[in-house]
Amino acid sequence: MAPRRKSGLPKPLPDGFILTDTERKKWRLGQIIGHGGFGLIYLASQDVGRPVAADTDFVIKVEYHENGPLFSELKFYQRAAKPENMQTWMRTRNLNFLGIPTYWGSGLAEYNNLRYRFMAMDRLGSDLQKICNRNGGRLKKATVLQLGQELVDVLEYIHENEYVHADIKAANLMLGYREPEKVYLADYGLSYRYCPDGDHKEYRENPKKGHNGTIEYTSLDAHKGVAPSRRGDLQILGFCLLHWLCGSLPWDSVLQNPAQVQEAKARWVSCTNIMQLVAWFSRGIHWIGKALQVLKVLGYCCSAVLHCMLQYKK
Structure with a gap:
């Protein structure tokens, strides 16, 4: 069970602060380069004897120890995203790339009587939302096709490992820092273990929990208050593809x-x-072409999605 959430961003740790993870590896913190709702993101290095370089390949996420999102994300990486397991899975499917960031370590720290949890990760670049914003919310059809194919691979992997992501959106798709042509599905703070130890969670509608998630892409199940599921992930992906291709959504x-x-x-x-x-969208004749493009792209890059949806019960 995740710890009880502590509100607000954590008080920053000083530049040069040394962290020791659970495997006794030491990490030096550099400057803060970003933040989420409850955590800070620092540049980091394993070379603790010198200041962290601006072009380092590592970052460390830091939250208060009491917070839940980083704890949930950490459990996902420890259970489902071990690098050796991902490599084995990729080989069985003849894949050269799987868009899940690499986890390098984690631990707890204390500073000025405050307790922190941290997780070391690969450094990533800009997010896809910024690219969408520069292009009127749209992406090229070829780009949408490639994203759809790569995200289907990621979802297939995490679903086989008992997890769902539950928050797929452009803001959570990150370009590689060194290789910006590669795209990673990041931020597993809302990930959900739908089938712990092979025991599938029961499908149950709960109106009190309805409409959770990013409203544009929330799955129909989530609108009904159902816990995150494989089917929900696939539907969220479909809504994202529609948005990226057309630049807007009917709702x-x-x-x-x-x-x-x-x-x-x-x-x-x-x-x-x-x-x-x-006709229902009332978008005019130009929408016919866009709608046909949607169907074509969904047919190409979501054939695996549709195949999975036929197999998944919930």
Whole structure:
């Protein structure tokens, strides 16, 4: 069980502070380069005898010890994303790349009577959302195709290892620091172990927990308060692909009303007639071409998604 969350960002640790992880490896902190809702991200190095270089290949996430998101992310990496396991899985599928960041170590620290949890990771570059913003929210069809194929691989791997991501979106897709042509699905703070030790969690709707997640992409199950699932991950991916290809979503105008978003998604998902789809969106004749592109791209890069959806029960 994750620790009880402590509100707010942690007080910063000093530049040059030395951390020791659970395997007794030492890490030196550099400058802060970012933050999330509850944690800070520092440049880091294993060369503790000198200041951390600006072009280091490592970062360390730091949160208060009491917080849950980093604890959840850490458990995901320790259970499901060991580098040797990922390499074995890639070999069995003849893959040269799997877009999951590398975990290097973790531990606890104390400073000025405050307790911290930390996790060392590969340094990553910019996020995909910034690229979308520079391009009016859209990406090229070839880029969407490639992203869809690579994300299907990532989801297949984490699903086989009893986890779902539950928060797929452009802001959580990071470019490689040294190789920006590679894209990684990051931020597993909301990841969920749907099948611990082979025992699949029960499908149960709970209206009190409805509409959780990033509202634009929340799965229909999540709108109903169902716990995160493989099917939910795949549906979230489908909504992301639609957004990246078209630059907008049919429910953009009602994002302040989760129930209306849920209704719009349900109508879109259930629609099988392209002309009805375009008429319902009221986007005009130019939307016919875009809608056809969506179907084509989804057909190419989500064939594996559709195959999985036929197999997954929930």
